[in-house]
Amino acid sequence: EIVLTQSPGTLSLSPGERATLSCMASQTIANNYLAWYRQKPGQAPRLLIYGAARRATGIPDRFSGSGSGTDFTLTISGLEPEDFAVYYCQQYGSSPRTFGQGTKLEIK
Amino acid sequence: QVQLQETGPGLVKPSETLSLNCTVSGGSVSSHYWSWIRQPPGKGLEWIGYISYSGSTSYNPSLKSRVTISLDTSKNQFSLKLSSVTAVDTAVYYCGSNPHEGVWTYWGQGTLVTVSS
Numbered sequence: 001e002i003v004l005t006q007s008p009g010t011l012s013l014s015p016g017e018r019a020t021l022s023c024m025a026s027q028t029i030a031n032n033y034l035a036w037y038r039q040k041p042g043q044a045p046r047l048l049i050y051g052a053a054r055r056a057t058g059i060p061d062r063f064s065g066s067g068s069g070t071d072f073t074l075t076i077s078g079l080e081p082e083d084f085a086v087y088y089c090q091q092y093g094s095s096p097r098t099f100g101q102g103t104k105l106e107i108k
Numbered sequence: 109q110v111q112l113q114e115t116g117p118g119l120v121k122p123s124e125t126l127s128l129n130c131t132v133s134g135g136s137v138s139s140h141y142w143s144w145i146r147q148p149p150g151k152g153l154e155w156i157g158y159i160s161y162s163g164s165t166s167y168n169p170s171l172k173s174r175v176t177i178s179l180d181t182s183k184n185q186f187s188l189k190l191s192s193v194t195a196v197d198t199a200v201y202y203c204g205s206n207p208h209e210g211v212w213t214y215w216g217q218g219t220l221v222t223v224s225s
Contacts, residue, residue, distance in 0.1 A: 096169060
């Protein structure tokens, strides 16, 4: 099973700033099958990025994903109020599908 | 636009079987991949398993001995059964889907299932 470790656990930033979230895998993720989700309180997660760098339908271009192998990054340029939430990375290169423990992005 | 809705009991007794349904609208269970994911209160996400449009399944090994996911094409829904539940199975259970297996574009709103006597 691939273990995903996200850092930092909590990130405190102000609206308009740039956020950089990290996801490190315990082994290489096949085909860079790495996704990112945003989860607001009381809501289901929303798919942001898949295939490490492809934005899902309807996701604004302030969200970008990068990385390969075991190291992946989600960058959010110009934070909007709705971006303050919890972010999860998830791998689907092997079974079982696994998630990181989450990064909480909070307003500074 | 595919929409999903989970239904089922919100309270299950220890050692009993948790049963949930996910009703699909705006799409057909005869296409796409259909999954269950859960989230204990205040914690992270755990993939439970999926069933494909053709009926093939894959389960998380940590739950495999207790999980069954099935399709009901006549009702356009899919179901989760988790047997021999304990308090650690208390969670919000989400159903999810996508044209391609592995990620989830469409999600239900989630349903909280509490395991308690």
